[in-house]
Amino acid sequence: MKKLIIAAFAVAAVAGCMKQExxxxxxxxxxxxxxxxxxxxxxxxxxxxxxxxxxxxxxFRICAYGGSDLESSVLYDNIFDHxxxxxxxxxKYHLTPGKFYPVNGDNLYFYAFWPQSASQENTGTRxxxxxxxxxxxxQDIIYAKDETGYSKTGDGQPNLQFSHKMTCIEFYVxxxxxxxxxxxxxxxxxxxxxxxxxxxxSNGTIAYTGSAAYSKSNLNVSIPASDEEAxxxxxxxxxxxxxxxxxxxSVVAGDNTFNNVEVGLVPNDGTLEGVKYKVTLTFKAxxxxxxxxxxxxxxxxxxxVDIQ
Numbered sequence: 001m002k003k004l005i006i007a008a009f010a011v012a013a014v015a016g017c018m019k020q021e022x023x024x025x026x027x028x029x030x031x032x033x034x035x036x037x038x039x040x041x042x043x044x045x046x047x048x049x050x051x052x053x054x055x056x057x058x059x060f061r062i063c064a065y066g067g068s069d070l071e072s073s074v075l076y077d078n079i080f081d082h083x084x085x086x087x088x089x090x091x092k093y094h095l096t097p098g099k100f101y102p103v104n105g106d107n108l109y110f111y112a113f114w115p116q117s118a119s120q121e122n123t124g125t126r127x128x129x130x131x132x133x134x135x136x137x138x139q140d141i142i143y144a145k146d147e148t149g150y151s152k153t154g155d156g157q158p159n160l161q162f163s164h165k166m167t168c169i170e171f172y173v174x175x176x177x178x179x180x181x182x183x184x185x186x187x188x189x190x191x192x193x194x195x196x197x198x199x200x201x202s203n204g205t206i207a208y209t210g211s212a213a214y215s216k217s218n219l220n221v222s223i224p225a226s227d228e229e230a231x232x233x234x235x236x237x238x239x240x241x242x243x244x245x246x247x248x249x250s251v252v253a254g255d256n257t258f259n260n261v262e263v264g265l266v267p268n269d270g271t272l273e274g275v276k277y278k279v280t281l282t283f284k285a286x287x288x289x290x291x292x293x294x295x296x297x298x299x300x301x302x303x304x305v306d307i308q
Contacts, residue, residue, distance in 0.1 A: 107149035137214025168276035174230035178285035240273035
């Protein structure tokens with residue numbers, strides 16, 4: 001018999017377990033799970049440089065389905081959006097509360113994500129189970145699965161590789177010719193973005209709905225002069241489903257307000273999903289001129305935006 005525990009290997013770690021009626025064991029051999037990121041990232045669940053999960057409480061969430069095969073598998077032991085914590089005593093990630101493999105030897109199928117979902121649907125059936133997340137621009141959505149199937153009698157362990165489901169925008173600012181010296185960036189708003197994301201657990205597909213502005217206010221960032229280096233002002237996560245790969249921003253700098261400034265992004269392999277862009281806002285007398293570069297979530301190009 002095996003107890004569900006998550007151990008840190010490589011970049012990150014995550015795991016799950018499953019349920020059949022009257023088939024849950026109460027103790028046993030721990031499950032250790034190899035996991036990591038398919039690309040590096042900065043998310044709420046990670047440390048500052050994006051190299052690993054934070055070692056604390058509620059680091060990420062898991063789901064587990066079980067049965068004799070994948071297609072017939074059902075939710076096991078109510079493990080859906082289940083909390084995972086770091087345990088400093090044994091340097092492993094554990095489900096909280098702990099869970100165990102089923103005594104009847106059925107297979108386990110693992111799914112994981114972050115952040116915690118706002119609501120869930122059809123959790124008992126793997127193919128139609130969904131989690132809905134509230135979006136405000138401050139959080140990436142990450143997802144991983146391992147449908148190999150593992151049981152208490154097998155030697156294998158789940159190996160989950162997380163991927164990023166949203167697009168990361170890092171805003172940098174710099175003054176252009178003719179713009180006021182010592183100007184202060186007050187706020188950046190990304191316009192026309194969804195406020196809800198519904199993810200199908202079995203494949204990580206996301207449907208984005210709603211409309212909202214993602215805002216970073218009270219930034220109080222000094223805009224460097226044109227002969228200095230651009231400085232990072234804010235980071236936001238947006239839907240990868242941008243019309244014509246463009247989105248609009250509004251910016252307040254000192255006494256100046258710049259509305260509906262368009263930013264264009266270059267897709268990587270035909271998609272914006274999982275791509276991080278460095279967007280440099282160059283403030284000029286009458287407009288903002290943006291430029292964008294893809295950063296190492298996925299290699300690619302920058303974006304520059306002139307604001308005047």
